[in-house]
Amino acid sequence: MSTVPHAPGQFGPYGGRYVSETLMPALEELAAAWERFSRDPTFRAELDRLLREYVGRPTPLTEAAQLADQVARAQGRRLRVFLKREDLCHTGSHKLNNCVGQILLAQRLGKKRIIAETGAGQHGVATATVCALFGLPCEIYMGAVDVERQSLNVFRMQLLGAKVHSVKDGTATLKDAMNEAMRDWVTNVGTTHYVLGTVAGPHPYPTMVGELQSVIGREARVQIQAATGRLPDACLACVGGGSNAMGLFRGFLDDPGVRLFGVEAAGEGLDTSHHAATLGKGRPGVLHGARSYVLCDDDGQIAEAHSISAGLDYPGVGPEHSYLRDTGRAVYLAATDQEALDACRLLARCEGIIPALESAHAVAGLPRVAAQLPDGASVIINISGRGDKDMGTIAKYFGAEVSS
Amino acid sequence: MTNAPGSPFPSRIAGAFARARSQGRKALVLYLTGCDPDFETSRRLLLAAARAGTDVLELGVPWSDPSADGPAIQAAMRRALAAGGGMGKALDLCRAVRADNAEVAIVLFGYANPIFVRGAAKFAAQAKQAGADGALCVDWPADEDPELAQALSQQGLDLVPLIAPTSTPERVKAIAAVAGGFLYYVSLTGITGSQLPNLGEASARVRQVRELSGGRLPVAVGFGIATPADARAVAGFADGVVVGSAAVRVIERAVAAGRDPVPELEAFVRDLRAALG
Structure with a gap:
C-alpha cells in the first residue's frame, strides 16, 4: 500500500498548509526548492557525503x-x-539526518539565519551543530519546562554557538516553542530558514522531513x-x-x-x-x-x-x-x-x-x-x-x- | 440578512466602508479579544467601541496557541481563556452585542482549530445566527482549502482575508477573488503589535493590491498602528485603519490598575476616530 501524498503535502484528509498569509509564499518557495534539489544529483551527492562522513x-x-x-x-x-x-x-539522535538536508537547502535558498524549535533538545543540538559546521547564526526556541529538564542539551547548544530562547508562554513545552519559532519566522521570513524538526508543520515539512529521515x-x-x-x-x-x-x-x-x-x-x-x-x-x-x-x-x-x-x-x-x-x-x-x-x-x-x-x-x-x-x-x-x-x-x- | 433592512449594500461591512466614504473619512476597524477580561466587561467594551465610532468590530476568538500574535494579544487571550472564553463564548458575545447594536459590522477573528473542530458549515451557521457579518481566519488560506470560504458564502457572510507584504501578485488576485467585505493588508512581516514600519512601502503595496483586485473591495491596513497619529498617517492611503494590540493594551492597563476599562477604551477609540477625519 502506498502512502504517496494524494496532492502535494496531502495525506488523505491530513496535511496541507494552514498558516498565516505572510508565510505562504515562503512555503511555496521551500516546496519548489525541495522538489528541485531533492532530485538534483549534486545535492544528493553532497547530502550523502555529509550523512556518511559527518553524521x-x-x-x-x-x-x-x-x-x-x-x-x-x-x-x-x-x-x-x-x-x-x-x-x-x-x-x-536521528535528528541530524534532517538537519544536514535542511541546511543544504537553506544554503541554496540564500538564507543567512537559522531558527528551530526543540523539545528534548536533540533537534536543537542537531540544528546548532550544522549551523556551526556551515557558519550560520542559529537561534533555538525551547519551552522553559524543557530548558529545566534538559539543561545538558541547553549547554551543548550554547557551546555550539547557538542562542537559546526559553519560552515561558502557554505550557512552556514543545508546542509553545513551535509557536514562538513561527512568530520569529513570520517576522524574519526574508532572511531566515526555519529548520522544523519533525514530520509535522505545514507542507512541505512533513514530506521533506519524512524523506530526509x-x-x-x-x-x-x-x-x-x-x-x-x-x-x-x-x-x-x-x-x-x-x-x-x-x-x-x-x-x-x-x-x-x-x-x-x-x-x-x-x-x-x-x-x-x-x-x-x-x-x-x-x-x-x-x-x-x-x-x-x-x-x-x-x-x-x-x-x-x-x-x-x-x-x-x-x-x-x-x-x-x-x-x-x-x-x-x-x-x-x-x-x-x-x-x-x-x-x-x-x-x-x-x-x-x-x-x-x-x-x-x-x-x-x-x-x-x-x-x-x-x-x-x-x-x-x-x-x-x-x-x-x-x-x-x-x-x-x-x-x-x-x-x- | 447580513445587511441592515433596506440597505443598498451587499453586506453590513461594505455598508460601513461606504458610509465612512460618504462622510469623507476613512473607516475605523477595531480588534478586541472576546471575553477579555471577562464576558460582561468584554460585552460593554465592544458596545462602547461601537458607540465611540468603530465602523467594523473584529471580535477576537481566544485560542490557546495564537502563533501569529504578539505579546499584547497573547496576554489578552490568556486572560480571556482564564475567564472561560473560547469559540462558544465568542458567539454568545457576538449575539449579545448584536442585540444592542444593529449597525456596527462584526467580523469574528480567530484561528482555524476552533472552527475546524466545530465544522466550517456549523460555524458559519452559528456565526450568522449570532449576528456576525463575516469571519477572518488567520491560518486558513482560502486557496489552500476552500471549505471555510464556501461555508461562509452559503450563509451570506464575508470572508475577510489577510494580504501580506510577501504575497505575490498571483496570490493577491486569488485571495481577492474569494474575499468579501474588505481586504486586510498586513503592514509588515511580523506579528501583531510590532512597530509601525516605513509607510512608503505600505502605501505603494496598498495601491498595488487595489490594482490587482480591480478595486472591488476597500483595503484596510493593520499591524503596528497604535496612536491617532499613526492612524492619520495610514488613513492617507488606506480605506480603513485597523487597531488591535494598542486597544488591548488600554484594557490591560486599566484592568491591572483595578479600574473599569470601558471609559478609557471609549476615549481611546474616540481619539482614533477623530484622527480619521
Whole structure:
C-alpha cells in the first residue's frame, strides 16, 4: 500500500498548509526548492557525503538477543529483535539526518539565519551543530519546562554557538516553542530558514522531513535482510511528532507483510488527562500549520500534553501518521512514563545500551507487539537517540538504586 | 440578512466602508479579544467601541496557541481563556452585542482549530445566527482549502482575508477573488503589535493590491498602528485603519490598575476616530 501524498503535502484528509498569509509564499518557495534539489544529483551527492562522513551513517542494526530472550521466554515463543542504532549518529539522535538536508537547502535558498524549535533538545543540538559546521547564526526556541529538564542539551547548544530562547508562554513545552519559532519566522521570513524538526508543520515539512529521515528505513531494510535473509515481521518506533517512526516506516510502507507500530507517550495513563497520546485519544484538528490529529477540547482549545520525555510531550502529530492510523497501515500503542523508565533500565541491563526516554517508549511496546506476531518473528526497534541527556530525569526516579 | 433592512449594500461591512466614504473619512476597524477580561466587561467594551465610532468590530476568538500574535494579544487571550472564553463564548458575545447594536459590522477573528473542530458549515451557521457579518481566519488560506470560504458564502457572510507584504501578485488576485467585505493588508512581516514600519512601502503595496483586485473591495491596513497619529498617517492611503494590540493594551492597563476599562477604551477609540477625519 502506498502512502504517496494524494496532492502535494496531502495525506488523505491530513496535511496541507494552514498558516498565516505572510508565510505562504515562503512555503511555496521551500516546496519548489525541495522538489528541485531533492532530485538534483549534486545535492544528493553532497547530502550523502555529509550523512556518511559527518553524521556517521550507515548506523548499525544490532541484534538484541538478551532482550528478545526475556520477552520471548515470558511469552513461550521464539523472537528476534534488532535495534536500529540512531543513538550512534553524531549528536546522539536521528535528528541530524534532517538537519544536514535542511541546511543544504537553506544554503541554496540564500538564507543567512537559522531558527528551530526543540523539545528534548536533540533537534536543537542537531540544528546548532550544522549551523556551526556551515557558519550560520542559529537561534533555538525551547519551552522553559524543557530548558529545566534538559539543561545538558541547553549547554551543548550554547557551546555550539547557538542562542537559546526559553519560552515561558502557554505550557512552556514543545508546542509553545513551535509557536514562538513561527512568530520569529513570520517576522524574519526574508532572511531566515526555519529548520522544523519533525514530520509535522505545514507542507512541505512533513514530506521533506519524512524523506530526509527515510534513510533510516532504507538502511534497516538492507541490514535486516542481510541478517535474517528476509524482511522483518514488524517495525516499532516511538511517536511524538513522529519523524524517527516515519523514517523507519518509509522503508517498509509498501511491504504489506511488515506490520508497523508506533508508540505514543501515555504519561501517567490514558485514563488521566496527563498523557501525549494524540493518535490514541485525540481528534482531527489544525495545529502548527497542518490538519492532523490533535489533543484538544470540544471548543478547539489545545490540551496540555504530558510525558516524562520532553521529545514526546506534544499535543500534535505528523499528518502522515494520522493517515496511517486511519487506514490501519500502522497501529499506535501508548506506553506510560513508568513503562518507559522500566524499559530504559531493561535495555541498559540486557544490552548495555541506554536509550533516550523517547526511544524507551518504543522498547516498552515490544511485549505487546511480540504477542501479536507469529512464533520466530523478527522485529526492528528504532533506538532514535541515546539516553545521556535524560540522566537527571532518570536519576530522580531510580536515584537510590543508581547511586548505590 | 447580513445587511441592515433596506440597505443598498451587499453586506453590513461594505455598508460601513461606504458610509465612512460618504462622510469623507476613512473607516475605523477595531480588534478586541472576546471575553477579555471577562464576558460582561468584554460585552460593554465592544458596545462602547461601537458607540465611540468603530465602523467594523473584529471580535477576537481566544485560542490557546495564537502563533501569529504578539505579546499584547497573547496576554489578552490568556486572560480571556482564564475567564472561560473560547469559540462558544465568542458567539454568545457576538449575539449579545448584536442585540444592542444593529449597525456596527462584526467580523469574528480567530484561528482555524476552533472552527475546524466545530465544522466550517456549523460555524458559519452559528456565526450568522449570532449576528456576525463575516469571519477572518488567520491560518486558513482560502486557496489552500476552500471549505471555510464556501461555508461562509452559503450563509451570506464575508470572508475577510489577510494580504501580506510577501504575497505575490498571483496570490493577491486569488485571495481577492474569494474575499468579501474588505481586504486586510498586513503592514509588515511580523506579528501583531510590532512597530509601525516605513509607510512608503505600505502605501505603494496598498495601491498595488487595489490594482490587482480591480478595486472591488476597500483595503484596510493593520499591524503596528497604535496612536491617532499613526492612524492619520495610514488613513492617507488606506480605506480603513485597523487597531488591535494598542486597544488591548488600554484594557490591560486599566484592568491591572483595578479600574473599569470601558471609559478609557471609549476615549481611546474616540481619539482614533477623530484622527480619521
